[in-house]
Amino acid sequence: MNPNEDTEWNDILRAKGILPPKEGPTEDDLFNAHDQAVREAQDKHLSDKDLDELDELEDEEDEAVLRHYRQQRMDEMKALADRSKYGELRQISEPDYKREVTEGSKDTFVVVHLFRDSLPACKLINHHLSELARRYPTVKFLKIVSTDCIHNYPDRNLPTLLIYGHGELQQQLVGMHSLGGTSARVGDLEAVLRVHGALPDAPAGRAGAQDESDEDYESDQGAKPDSDSDYD
Template structure:
């Protein structure tokens, strides 16, 4: 077949007139979907505005009372936390004391440490700061040499290891500095964000927190949650 005949055959298979019409059809469908989505949002906004327009003084008073009630409950909860020793970073001296704390506090951030570990002292510095900021959790530490049974039960091999207990159950571990960028000069906010992934503390969303997230994500490929504490070899073993 000659070149001219091939070109003619190609044109017959793909008529030029059909290509623009197909593109116009796709654009029309897309525009219709955008219009439908816009109308849906407008209806939702109109419904919310109508609710506000229909509110009278008694409704505003009810909303105010509900808000005050929530604030009072929150204040009472904060007072209960402080009574249980939240708001400070304390040392637990044995396993019995650990179990007593576990009965009182639902959320616990506990460092398992050794005296001769420099990295444990680094974690100490950050946890002292976070304990004052996050009274919703009990921050504490426990010397592994004084709690062999608990250390074995939780399968703690790497020091430092932070156990994160949520609603009375061991939810997560931060083993060594692997999840903190494998560096000793990590930010307090980095540790704060990593702890919050377990649900033990609440991480407030703001511009600074977004930067913290980006920094953390750039250092760690993915969060290692709900794992055993034997998955890191970046720090000292308590079996040394």
């Protein structure tokens, strides 16, 4: 007697507890049964097709596959475009702060520069941030006049960078000493921001852009600053 057979006698013995309950189908059994049912349905669907109809059906299936991959690729490109929608250093004012910074940092990291145009150190950092914004278009780079952001904010604390992520302030970097030093180059500031998690690992910019950017800035300013006095 096979206790796993579906017989009336076995059912009676199971009901009385003489035989253990019959094991139900496993996950593999269910998967195989579904797979078999799909194959049988496909075979039945194709069994009455002639060669021309089969060729036409094959073309339609090929087109469906192409449409699927085309749509998938378009979705991937759109997602990349959505993430790469910044690419520049923008100035904001106090009314914009909550929307642009606090709420905006829920989807991406936001780097905010508190600055004053009259300070050479702030001009240097603005230049570097503009370059980094081009290299990292998925990160939002903003600047705001210091006293528009925090009333009576002292100039001695400038430049100041605020790093926001996940809707909250993650890091506050105060003064040139925290931004790579008084003669900081683009790469120095880039390294600081990466240490604090504000930048992804791979920049979108081309190799060698760092040196050219620094040289362009120094040429515009006439000479590279070598004194700390302008940055205190």
